[in-house]
Amino acid sequence: MVNSPLINTTVAAATSHAVKSYGSGDGTIFALNDVTVEFVSGQFTAIMGPSGSGKSTLMHCIAGLDQLTSGSALIDGVDLSTLSDKELTLMRRERVGFIFQAFNLVPTLSAEENIRLPLLLGNKTGDTEWIKKVIDTVGLTNRLSHRPSELSGGQQQRVAVARALATQPRIIFADEPTGNVDSTTGTEILTFMRRAVDELGQTIVMVTHDPVSAAFADRIIFLADGKIVDEMLEPTAVKVLDRMKSLGT
Amino acid sequence: MLRIALKGVLARKTRLFLTSIAVVLGTAFLSGTYIFSDTLTTTFDQLFADIYKNTDGYVRSTQVIDGGFGQEERQRIPISTVDLVRKIPGVSGAAGNIQAFARIIGKDGQPLGEDGFGPPTFGASISDYKGELWTISQGALPTKPTEFAMDDVNAKKAKFAIGDSVKVVAAGGSRTFTLVGIARHGQARSPGGATFALFDITTASEFLVKAGFIDAVLLQSDGTVSDEALAAKITAILPPTLDIETLTGAQITKEVQSDVGEGLSFFSTLLSVFSFIALGVGCFVIYNVFSITAAQRQRENALFRAIGASKRQITQAMLVEAIAVGIVGSIVGLFSGVLLAQGLSAVLRVTGVSLPPGSLIFAQRTIVTVLTVGMIVTVASAILPALRAGKVPPLAAMRSTALDTPGSITRRVLIASAFAISGFGILLAVILGADNVLLGLAILLVFIAILIAGPAVARPVSLFIGRPAARLRGITGAMARQNAARNPKRTSRTAAPVLIGVALVMAVTVLASTIRAEISDAFGKQFTGDFSITADSNFFGGFSPSLADDINALPGVQRASGLGVSVAKISISGKDKGKLVTVIDPLTVEGIFDIGLIDTPVTSLTKDGVFVSQKAALKNSLVRGSTVAVTLSDGSLHNLEVQGIYVRDQLAGNYTVSRQLFDETTVSRFDTAIFILKKDGVQDSDIRTSLNAAIKKYGTGELLSKSEYIKKQAAQVNQLLGLIYGLLFLSVIIAIVGIIITLLLSVHERQREIGLLRAVGMTKSQVRTTVRWESVITSLFGALMGILLGLGLGWIVIFSLRDQGIKRFTVPTTGTLVILVLSFIVGVIAAAYPAHRATKVDLLDALAMT
Numbered sequence A: 001m002v003n004s005p006l007i008n009t010t011v012a013a014a015t016s017h018a019v020k021s022y023g024s025g026d027g028t029i030f031a032l033n034d035v036t037v038e039f040v041s042g043q044f045t046a047i048m049g050p051s052g053s054g055k056s057t058l059m060h061c062i063a064g065l066d067q068l069t070s071g072s073a074l075i076d077g078v079d080l081s082t083l084s085d086k087e088l089t090l091m092r093r094e095r096v097g098f099i100f101q102a103f104n105l106v107p108t109l110s111a112e113e114n115i116r117l118p119l120l121l122g123n124k125t126g127d128t129e130w131i132k133k134v135i136d137t138v139g140l141t142n143r144l145s146h147r148p149s150e151l152s153g154g155q156q157q158r159v160a161v162a163r164a165l166a167t168q169p170r171i172i173f174a175d176e177p178t179g180n181v182d183s184t185t186g187t188e189i190l191t192f193m194r195r196a197v198d199e200l201g202q203t204i205v206m207v208t209h210d211p212v213s214a215a216f217a218d219r220i221i222f223l224a225d226g227k228i229v230d231e232m233l234e235p236t237a238v239k240v241l242d243r244m245k246s247l248g249t
Numbered sequence B: 001m002l003r004i005a006l007k008g009v010l011a012r013k014t015r016l017f018l019t020s021i022a023v024v025l026g027t028a029f030l031s032g033t034y035i036f037s038d039t040l041t042t043t044f045d046q047l048f049a050d051i052y053k054n055t056d057g058y059v060r061s062t063q064v065i066d067g068g069f070g071q072e073e074r075q076r077i078p079i080s081t082v083d084l085v086r087k088i089p090g091v092s093g094a095a096g097n098i099q100a101f102a103r104i105i106g107k108d109g110q111p112l113g114e115d116g117f118g119p120p121t122f123g124a125s126i127s128d129y130k131g132e133l134w135t136i137s138q139g140a141l142p143t144k145p146t147e148f149a150m151d152d153v154n155a156k157k158a159k160f161a162i163g164d165s166v167k168v169v170a171a172g173g174s175r176t177f178t179l180v181g182i183a184r185h186g187q188a189r190s191p192g193g194a195t196f197a198l199f200d201i202t203t204a205s206e207f208l209v210k211a212g213f214i215d216a217v218l219l220q221s222d223g224t225v226s227d228e229a230l231a232a233k234i235t236a237i238l239p240p241t242l243d244i245e246t247l248t249g250a251q252i253t254k255e256v257q258s259d260v261g262e263g264l265s266f267f268s269t270l271l272s273v274f275s276f277i278a279l280g281v282g283c284f285v286i287y288n289v290f291s292i293t294a295a296q297r298q299r300e301n302a303l304f305r306a307i308g309a310s311k312r313q314i315t316q317a318m319l320v321e322a323i324a325v326g327i328v329g330s331i332v333g334l335f336s337g338v339l340l341a342q343g344l345s346a347v348l349r350v351t352g353v354s355l356p357p358g359s360l361i362f363a364q365r366t367i368v369t370v371l372t373v374g375m376i377v378t379v380a381s382a383i384l385p386a387l388r389a390g391k392v393p394p395l396a397a398m399r400s401t402a403l404d405t406p407g408s409i410t411r412r413v414l415i416a417s418a419f420a421i422s423g424f425g426i427l428l429a430v431i432l433g434a435d436n437v438l439l440g441l442a443i444l445l446v447f448i449a450i451l452i453a454g455p456a457v458a459r460p461v462s463l464f465i466g467r468p469a470a471r472l473r474g475i476t477g478a479m480a481r482q483n484a485a486r487n488p489k490r491t492s493r494t495a496a497p498v499l500i501g502v503a504l505v506m507a508v509t510v511l512a513s514t515i516r517a518e519i520s521d522a523f524g525k526q527f528t529g530d531f532s533i534t535a536d537s538n539f540f541g542g543f544s545p546s547l548a549d550d551i552n553a554l555p556g557v558q559r560a561s562g563l564g565v566s567v568a569k570i571s572i573s574g575k576d577k578g579k580l581v582t583v584i585d586p587l588t589v590e591g592i593f594d595i596g597l598i599d600t601p602v603t604s605l606t607k608d609g610v611f612v613s614q615k616a617a618l619k620n621s622l623v624r625g626s627t628v629a630v631t632l633s634d635g636s637l638h639n640l641e642v643q644g645i646y647v648r649d650q651l652a653g654n655y656t657v658s659r660q661l662f663d664e665t666t667v668s669r670f671d672t673a674i675f676i677l678k679k680d681g682v683q684d685s686d687i688r689t690s691l692n693a694a695i696k697k698y699g700t701g702e703l704l705s706k707s708e709y710i711k712k713q714a715a716q717v718n719q720l721l722g723l724i725y726g727l728l729f730l731s732v733i734i735a736i737v738g739i740i741i742t743l744l745l746s747v748h749e750r751q752r753e754i755g756l757l758r759a760v761g762m763t764k765s766q767v768r769t770t771v772r773w774e775s776v777i778t779s780l781f782g783a784l785m786g787i788l789l790g791l792g793l794g795w796i797v798i799f800s801l802r803d804q805g806i807k808r809f810t811v812p813t814t815g816t817l818v819i820l821v822l823s824f825i826v827g828v829i830a831a832a833y834p835a836h837r838a839t840k841v842d843l844l845d846a847l848a849m850t
């Protein structure tokens, strides 16, 4: 694989010739146009690109929230297109974690219930030690019984991060996780994500606009018009800004 | 603004449709009730106009006794009157007419016609007179004492053919006749489902009533004078001692029409009471839907306010929507009423009442009333939410969630308590002796208190009810529980229709089970025999008194005694009152049926005596030895001596006389029940065999043991109960629709949440479970509140009946459990569609929403 930097690690998720199009005939829009990419275990990948370039679409299709028009998406080597709705749901529940930009939490459940939500849905207790560690790490121990409405935006996002980590998923997808919080909180959240990768060995794929956020990642994939146009390893904010300029965004 | 409002209405077609359904259901029943009763009245009017088409005059006795409960008995006239009328100049033809009780026994030995509240069974006269009410459509006219004809519908139903030997039971006993003809009544094959056995006038007189007597004379004029003049002339010519009056054909037609109309109007009133209940329940649904949508549209409305719309404009826009819903809903309801009316006719047909063909009557009044009521109800239900919508501050545009909080809970509880306390205060006043009418006010106040308190208690109660769901269903149950509790106002408004329905059902159930217990008790105390034979005739007809005599002659029987009722006029302190009097056989009743005589043996009742209940004796200052003037239905006057006072009046009523009193009168007497005491040592099965054989000879009657008999008497309440349950069923349907609409709106509102849950791994079936349990919790909340209110209501009603001898208050345990189970099912049914919709929420759309 051309884009695979680390030959000897396992692949958590991948697409092969992924195409997602809307409409037909002359008016066809290609949100994804032949995307082949792999996300390796224990790596933090950022996806960047101009608005409408297909970042969210790519993420949704790999995460099993949306279906490809052609090509394939795999998680843990399983082709998502072979799964029924129920199997897909279980796949998301057990092997995928999500952090959305906003509205991450169920308003009627406490912070703790929100964190355990995927486990509760599967009627499982999960790894208690692990969850305790996660909650400690994100610093929510005192807020566990609070409802989302009683938490600040930053705290809510931290709960979302904890939820994504709670099940020890194969891969976590985050769509602009810091888009709705102030920069200090944003940095905090990104630091957690970084630590999750470094200390806990998580795999994370994150969509972002912001070069500073992207610099937290190990690797950046640049999308434009539904195609991968570039890739960068070990990014810094300055390098990213330069690359963005040269890509004309 | 009006344009915007109308556009808004059209843009939200689904919601318009959902809200309209509530209006449609409410108005459809009203419309159906009107159409059905108009159609019924018109049909019967036409039927009778047709039957009396060839009747120019109608001669009958002036003496009539009204026994209450629609029991009217007119004195009979001598059969010789027919000849007298026929000879009067101006009369071209005349014939006697009789209509009385008779029951035809089918081929299987079972009497034709329904038991209980079915159409009546008649015997009547038929002749070759030109103006005869019946016409033979097949076969011949019965002319001999051994011949009879019968109505078309029932002959077919019973598979009788001309030439068959058929047993008929009437006042004259049980006899076998040869079926010689099939007849029609006017245009109808059979009037209103009643069974008719037809005889020549002499046989009818002797077999159905009393030999030599008839009900009336039908006559035709030769056309030389007007009907009115002829009627006056006949009355003048006939001897005044006959005590007769002559009606013109038009008059008798009108009288019969209005008699039937009265009966039907009771029916229509009952139906419309329930359609108004349904409409009231519908109000809550409409109110709820408008409240929810107002809350959901808060941001939009705030935006309008921010860009310069006035409060009034916002309120008006909501009202425009309400008017649109009212118009659409009422019109659809009006026409759905046609279907409902057809359904009701079909139900009648199934129960054996065949209506003459004719189209449904769609009166102008129906259209005007239904549309007006539908509009008023809709707009009235929308006013509060519309005013509230207008109060939205422009700032709310910045807020993100639909605000629908119960306001100040303390204030609510205080106001509710104020209503409840005034209600209970009035209750106390009534207990201490104030007028029973005030109980209605007490009920209303307590009801308002419950509705106001609803939102305040909805949260804790829902959380309480939902506990098992959370326990049983894990996170989905827990979320359902929280969802039911998160909008307490919405939950309590959604539950209100369930509450009303359950409260009414509960109250009626309490009343019924109390009455059942009272009946069992009364019959248990008074019926001391071993067996009973009952005629399911509801005051009309029954057994010939000779059946009791026959049974008395059976070897295993120690004693059998017949019991009947008769209509009589009783003069007390100068005033005449129609009454139903109980007729016993004092020679045999001892030890079988005990009315609780004070210090008097029942055998002391003579032909010229009467027993009076203690209540009536006190009220009318009667003592043993007083005289009571009693006029029987044949007009004969009897001065009866009070020979005893009794305390158990639940079954016997206020006056009890001896059957011998009727021996020399023309009153046709029936026993409605025969009570039997068997001889010691006789096997139950043996005596059953011989009793059944005796019954078979007479054709009708059901043999029951003491306990079966008591159970059956108590079960009579069930028929009425069934009818009321049936009518309340409509409210249940509206309640279900209310829950469906609320859930659909909630699901719509929670799309994002559902999308998120689906993303992090909630399966479709888990989504359904959550919606289902929320629905069940809401429904159970309504049921629980309704049960409490219903118990209170039932207690109040029973309390108000304390003077009628109903004293105990029975809590129906089974009934309560059944209601809870049914509410559970209602919740599950109501959730089906919204749960399905919830699984259709598009994941990506939901996640894309901000």
Ligand SMILES: Nc1ncnc2c1ncn2[C@@H]1O[C@H](COP(=O)(O)OP(=O)(O)O)[C@@H](O)[C@H]1O
Residues within 6 Å of the ligand: A022, A029, A030, A031, A049, A050, A051, A052, A053, A054, A055, A056, A057, A058
């Ligand atoms: N449901 C849809 N119908 C039509 N076009 C869509 C739809 N969803 C996304 N698109 C198009 O697909 C392209 C990629 O969208 P998206 O993945 O959301 O971009 P990004 O997240 O990079 O901003 C855009 O041009 C967008 O307009």
Ligand SMILES: [Mg+2]
Residues within 6 Å of the ligand: A055, A056, A057
């Ligand atoms: Mg995007």
